[in-house]
Amino acid sequence: MTDSTPSLDLLLAGYVLNTLSQEEAALLEQYLAADPTLQERIDQLQATLEAAYATPEVKPPPQLRMAILAATEALPSQQTEALPSQQTEALPSQQTEALPSQQEAEPASWARRLPAWQLAFGLAAAIAIAWLGIDNYRLRLAKETAPTEIATETPASESLDYALQPVEADLTAAAQIELNPAELEGELTVAGLPPLPPEQVYVLWTILAPDAPFTADSKGAILTETFNTNAQGNVTESLVLPEAYQTLAQVAAIGITVESADAPQAHQGSPILLTDL
Template identity: 40%
Template sequence: MVRSMPAEHVQLLIAGYILGDLDPNEMAEFERLLADSPAIADEVARMQTALELSFAPPEVQPPAHLRSAILNASAPEPNSWTTARAQRNRSQRWSRAMSAVAAVLIVALAINNYRLWQTLQATQPEPVTTLTYSLQGTKAANTASATVVVNPKSLEGNLSIKNLPPLPSGKVYVLWTVIEKGAPFTVDAKNAILTKVLTVDAQGNVNQTITVPEVYRDSELVSKIAVTIEDAAAPQQHQGSPVMITSL
């Protein structure tokens, strides 16, 4: 577990344990960490000792000759020496207290920053990989080409078609999604789903945002995408042959 856990996270768990700042989930994680790696106990002891030393660092005695000089210089004014020593002790205690507070604040800030980072990572949306399909014209529309770009999460697609031949009155172009046999979706006799009745401009072009069937959430179930010519009164009959198609 320790090998797969970032070192920064291990240090923050140890620091939080020493400061008593772990929530129940973090405490359980720390206990598992300690069980898997007894060496963590040494790190806990080291950090705890460092924190305790910030409150009570070891006193350093001055050399003998310097101590004598200090005592001799202060001997004529015992009251002044006592006052200075008391002030020095207060200053040292204050310095130790401030150092300890600073150490605790630094560790607490590190823990809070790490938790904020974890929260931001969890709330960031995962990048969506779009699906792109290219269609080419058959003999009935040999100059036509098309691209369909689908967002499988939102089921929105951008459809772009160029150079479709003009249609006689009462006919429309229809976009179909042909799926694999046995896929759990409602299809027609040609195993297709009517995806969009197209609106084509005078130049034979289409630029539309479309909604695609849920089958696109599993792209492996999409077999082909095709465009046919159908009766405007009943495009769902799917009587026409493809004028554009792609093999996937």
């Protein structure tokens, strides 16, 4: 009898479920003595059983429920066919004496002593354990891959750089803006932009997309920062960004205009530096 026979499988399952008789336990000890690797199978069965009890109740899918019901309906007829009692009674006494002992012929008699409903429950539990193991593996895999997926879907959490280009060809200035949408912070660096007189200021505008749900001026823009340059035409300004930057699709462009220092929010000037997002 090899370790792949149903009798040995039933003995191992009976050991884990603590349903073996003394004779069956002794027979299993013989198997273990001949093949110590069977202990690994016992450990695996025990771990599977413990995992099943530790797993929260999960409603099985329809296909699993159908498999359990089908297995339950099939068990009573299989059990009846496997019983040898009626055939044994019909044999002459001489032939009956020649039959193997109960221990040798029925090493898994505990299974035959159990009612059909208990066998059905055991089979259903085995199927459920296998399904729950697969389901838990999928949950663990989803949990392990979730951070990577989130990072891929939300690039706005990274710092982004944009170069503002002159609108007129005769302007040689350059401007660079670094955005951190997650923190709503940024930095503006300007070079070669002539300083303005005291009555004027440069204004950095956030130009919204047409359907963006934020309050803007008549030109669809939000005043983001006012600044002036030094004698060399350079400046670096820290920025506090509007909430629209948390979803970059809501921002269409960024521009710089020249406005009145007394009312920069009037937004009378046209862009001199501009970039689309």
